[in-house]
Amino acid sequence: PTVSLDVDSDDAVSEDGSEFMAKSIYIVSDGTGWTAEHSVTAALGQFDYCLVDRGCPVSTHLFSGVDDVERLLEIIKQAVKENALLVYTLADSSLSSAAEKACKLWGVPSTNVLGPITEAIASHLGASPSGLPRGASRVPLSDDYFRRIEAIEFTIKQDDGASPQNLAKADIVLTGVSRTGKTPLSIYLAQKGYKVANVPIVMGLDMPKTLSQVDPKKVFGLTINQSVLQEIRRTRAKTMGLSSQSRTNYSEMDYIREELEFAGKLFAQNPVWPVIDVTAKAIEETAAVVLRLFHDRKHKCTMSRISKRY
Amino acid sequence: PTVSLDVDSDDAVSEDGSEFMAKSIYIVSDGTGWTAEHSVTAALGQFDYCLVDRGCPVSTHLFSGVDDVERLLEIIKQAVKENALLVYTLADSSLSSAAEKACKLWGVPSTNVLGPITEAIASHLGASPSGLPRGASRVPLSDDYFRRIEAIEFTIKQDDGASPQNLAKADIVLTGVSRTGKTPLSIYLAQKGYKVANVPIVMGLDMPKTLSQVDPKKVFGLTINQSVLQEIRRTRAKTMGLSSQSRTNYSEMDYIREELEFAGKLFAQNPVWPVIDVTAKAIEETAAVVLRLFHDRKHKCTMSRISKRY
Ligand SMILES: Nc1ncnc2c1ncn2[C@@H]1O[C@H](COP(=O)(O)O)[C@@H](O)[C@H]1O
Ligand SMILES: Nc1ncnc2c1ncn2[C@@H]1O[C@H](COP(=O)(O)O)[C@@H](O)[C@H]1O
Ligand SMILES: [Mg+2]
Ligand SMILES: [Mg+2]
Numbered sequence: 001p002t003v004s005l006d007v008d009s010d011d012a013v014s015e016d017g018s019e020f021m022a023k024s025i026y027i028v029s030d031g032t033g034w035t036a037e038h039s040v041t042a043a044l045g046q047f048d049y050c051l052v053d054r055g056c057p058v059s060t061h062l063f064s065g066v067d068d069v070e071r072l073l074e075i076i077k078q079a080v081k082e083n084a085l086l087v088y089t090l091a092d093s094s095l096s097s098a099a100e101k102a103c104k105l106w107g108v109p110s111t112n113v114l115g116p117i118t119e120a121i122a123s124h125l126g127a128s129p130s131g132l133p134r135g136a137s138r139v140p141l142s143d144d145y146f147r148r149i150e151a152i153e154f155t156i157k158q159d160d161g162a163s164p165q166n167l168a169k170a171d172i173v174l175t176g177v178s179r180t181g182k183t184p185l186s187i188y189l190a191q192k193g194y195k196v197a198n199v200p201i202v203m204g205l206d207m208p209k210t211l212s213q214v215d216p217k218k219v220f221g222l223t224i225n226q227s228v229l230q231e232i233r234r235t236r237a238k239t240m241g242l243s244s245q246s247r248t249n250y251s252e253m254d255y256i257r258e259e260l261e262f263a264g265k266l267f268a269q270n271p272v273w274p275v276i277d278v279t280a281k282a283i284e285e286t287a288a289v290v291l292r293l294f295h296d297r298k299h300k301c302t303m304s305r306i307s308k309r310y
Numbered sequence: 311p312t313v314s315l316d317v318d319s320d321d322a323v324s325e326d327g328s329e330f331m332a333k334s335i336y337i338v339s340d341g342t343g344w345t346a347e348h349s350v351t352a353a354l355g356q357f358d359y360c361l362v363d364r365g366c367p368v369s370t371h372l373f374s375g376v377d378d379v380e381r382l383l384e385i386i387k388q389a390v391k392e393n394a395l396l397v398y399t400l401a402d403s404s405l406s407s408a409a410e411k412a413c414k415l416w417g418v419p420s421t422n423v424l425g426p427i428t429e430a431i432a433s434h435l436g437a438s439p440s441g442l443p444r445g446a447s448r449v450p451l452s453d454d455y456f457r458r459i460e461a462i463e464f465t466i467k468q469d470d471g472a473s474p475q476n477l478a479k480a481d482i483v484l485t486g487v488s489r490t491g492k493t494p495l496s497i498y499l500a501q502k503g504y505k506v507a508n509v510p511i512v513m514g515l516d517m518p519k520t521l522s523q524v525d526p527k528k529v530f531g532l533t534i535n536q537s538v539l540q541e542i543r544r545t546r547a548k549t550m551g552l553s554s555q556s557r558t559n560y561s562e563m564d565y566i567r568e569e570l571e572f573a574g575k576l577f578a579q580n581p582v583w584p585v586i587d588v589t590a591k592a593i594e595e596t597a598a599v600v601l602r603l604f605h606d607r608k609h610k611c612t613m614s615r616i617s618k619r620y
Binding site: 003034043045050056057060089114123125129130138142149156188228232235239285287289305306307308 | 313314315332333335341342343344345348349350352353354355356357358359360361366367368369370371372373374375384385388395397399401419420421423424426427428430431432433434435437439440441442444445447448451452454455456458459460462463466469491493494497498500501503538541542545549590591592593594595597598599602613614615616617618619620
């Protein structure tokens with residue numbers, strides 16, 4: 001469903017009355033709130049069928065950095081007024097039990113998102129959770145921190161076929177025609193620490209020579225359904241304000257079909273490159289496929305997995 | 311702690327024996343696995359004190375797109391062999407109860423990450439979860455999809471002070487001296503749908519004129535502790551292979567102090583800009599602060615919150 005930012009906090013009393021029924025979900029964290037928000041978003045996926053067209057509108061309200069009991073209780077009191085569901089992550093056990101008690105007392109439905117997983121990890125490791133929220137212990141700058149930043153900066157510099165002489169330095173090279181989502185996919189993977197280069201396929205233009213020198217196991221082709229691509233390109237041409245001349249060419253069906261065929265031939269010439277159909281896939285879904293294949297190729301595991309060491 | 315990708319899956323038998331004790335966490339999803347991975351990473355934050363220096367090493371193994379019971383059971387059998395903890399998100403209730411039963415039967419400790427939150431939302435909305443995994447219902451391209459992609463593309467184009475004529479089109483403008491994390495922060499915010507421009511502050515150089523024409527409520531200054539900045543710049547100079555001449559200047563303490571003072575004066579001249587100290591903050595932590603201030607300014611709520619409509 002369409003997500004919109006910047007909902008007015010008092011939308012429950014908005015003018016046309018249609019928003020009167022919006023159910024509130026309060027998200028509270030002593031950290032950033034991104035973990036709880038991610039979980040709420042995924043769980044809301046189970047209600048897509050009734051969220052579509054705002055059939056059962058939901059509004060989420062994220063409260064981050066909540067690290068004292070006064071502020072916590074103030075928020076829960078507000079949740080009572082708005083009939084909200086409270087979803088929280090609180091590292092300090094005195095805070096999380098205060099939340100639990102207050103919710104019980106005041107009748108606010110609530111879920112402690114990380115409680116069960118933290119307990120499970122504690123008994124798995126045979127160690128107790130520190131109870132310290134994110135930011136309490138100032139961890140020195142890690143290798144991981146520098147690696148991610150380097151990956152992001154590399155990926156930005158390599159966007160859209162720039163600096164082909166650096167292709168060999170990439171962990172992953174993405175290729176596909178315009179609007180197959182190379183840029184957002186590259187950035188998503190970069191945030192996860194991979195150096196990504198993306199190289200556009202344009203009908204009639206040669207691919208950079210350096211691409212043929214890159215280990216083909218790093219290269220991934222992206223393809224997409226013709227009519228969906230046309231829809232995306234039309235939207236693109238409108239927002240870019242392309243002249244109607246170039247717009248027609250760019251988003252015309254014959255041209256798109258030929259360009260996808262041109263890409264298909266290139267992919268056929270490079271049978272080692274996996275070709276991923278991005279039609280109707282969200283960026284993070286395509287990223288999951290790319291990384292699964294990438295790690296399989298590196299490790300030749302019997303069972304497809306992505307492993308990390310903490 | 312330092313996270314490393316590409317752990318060998320059979321690291322339990324690695325040579326020096328130090329990794330023999332690495333405890334495995336299996337992450338299983340019928341979707342991408344990113345939600346469960348995010349939750350595991352946050353929960354592991356509670357064990358930082360024993361993860362540091364690999365005192366109690368943990369390795370995570372992510373299995374995504376697990377949507378049939380055969381593959382699920384195969385993974386759980388492997389978890390038995392590796393003494394792993396199983397953390398899962400499975401939308402289909404027959405799959406999630408299969409996981410629960412198999413884990414009980416074979417003695418695998420396990421947590422269903424989204425089960426409780428999905429039930430809480432179901433009773434809050436008075437609607438049943440669809441049981442359909444991500445990707446099962448092909449949602450048409452939403453406005454949200456296009457908005458995010460536009461934000462990412464805008465943000466890349468505006469990186470590092472490029473195209474100052476477009477500053478007015480940004481939702482958020484970040485400014486600070488080199489290595490205050492403007493680029494990764496911009497990209498993080500762009501992924502959340504905000505168009506971000508970042509403008510470097512360089513001692514002795516004028517800021518672009520267009521910056522003074524931008525609504526000052528959109529602008530955020532970044533600052534950082536001197537010695538931490540020096541450490542970051544030294545690492546940077548090394549990986550960039552700067553000549554030792556320019557390296558010295560760039561990462562020399564006197565120069566850094568003067569540059570931070572220069573930035574401080576600029577911030578003092580623009581008292582509306584909030585100045586955020588990024589020292590020892592992770593990118594997502596700074597992002598949380600920026601967005602909290604950004605939404606407060608827009609809505610002048612009594613209670614600091616970020617609201618969204620689904
Ligand atoms: N590195 C960390 N150290 C300690 N606690 C953390 C860490 N990262 C996240 N948390 C905790 O995990 C929960 C979710 O974090 P967040 O996603 O920032 O809201 C909060 O209770 C945080 O305090
Ligand atoms: N848009 C969605 N529609 C239905 N289920 C979803 C959606 N997004 C995530 N999920 C489910 O939420 C869980 C976590 O998703 P993921 O982060 O992709 O692993 C999985 O069980 C997914 O199937
Ligand atoms: Mg692109
Ligand atoms: Mg930068």
